[in-house]
Amino acid sequence: MSDAAMPGAALRKPWRSLRRQREAAGFGLWVFLGSEVMFFACALTGYAVYRTLWSEDFAAAARETNVVYGTLNTAILLTSSLTMAAAAEGARAGLRRLTLACLAATIAFGLAFLVVKGFEYREDIEKHLVPGPGFALEAAAAQVFFAFYWLLTGVHALHMSIGLGVTGTLLWQAWRRRRPLRSPAFEAAGLYWHFVDIVWIFLYPLLYLAGRS
């Protein structure tokens, strides 16, 4: 609670109050997330167009994805968002133990997600689900589906890795008391983490649940 006694430590140069700084961090992060929304929306629009053109092939290809790994990873990611939200609110309230524990838990869940993803990728490669020569499925557009599968999950995993780096940095700084808990950085990192979670919330039904009924 030492930094709660001197809130000036979290305040950085151009801002006059911590509240203004917090608003600026949130605003800047949301503008950045807008660009990220457009980035993923472009790929998803491509997916939507090809799925409209070749809906049966896409359904047949989507049945080949591993729904167990996909569902498990969705649950892991939703839980990591819970701990990240608790970390951000804990930091704002100056609760050091809660913040450190929840940041560490978020990193653990993020790593678990990537490990499950790695097992899934290995199984996909063993089943010859990589587009190109020797592809497993007959349907012509199944390769298009799996091109989107690898692109979208790969870019999402990259975003997860960046989020893990950011969260790890914040955990280290909070642990060493180099960054006061009142810093808006915790909430900003939380916004980014939740966005990556939302991307997965949409990838899950599109890549794993299509063509199951």
Place this chain on the structure above:
Amino acid sequence: MTGLGEAAPAGAMAIWRRLLPVWAALLALLGATLALAYAPLGRFSLVVALGIAVAKALLVVLLFMQLRKPDPLLRLTAFASLLFVAFMLILTFADVLTRAAPTQAGTVLPRSGPDLPAMGRRAF
């Protein structure tokens, strides 16, 4: 969520009491979307799956990303990109769904074999 004050008093228990129901609702929606994916809903299964995804995203955006707070600047910034996504989808599908069959991209199937010699026509 308790207001705009800088020193919002919150204990760990208060934080968990607020966040855990959201998490439970998210997991319940995950179970619902998984179960409904196997139900024979025909073309509505995509609608149901995306509807549940939107509900989950709204829970995250409003309660985890704090957009429930009455902050017009953040709310407008957060939802501005959706307007451009809507433009992109509307203009793209205005093309895809209204083409004459011979000019439809789906009439040229993708293949992974070697390239055939160029015929002087473009595939797409």
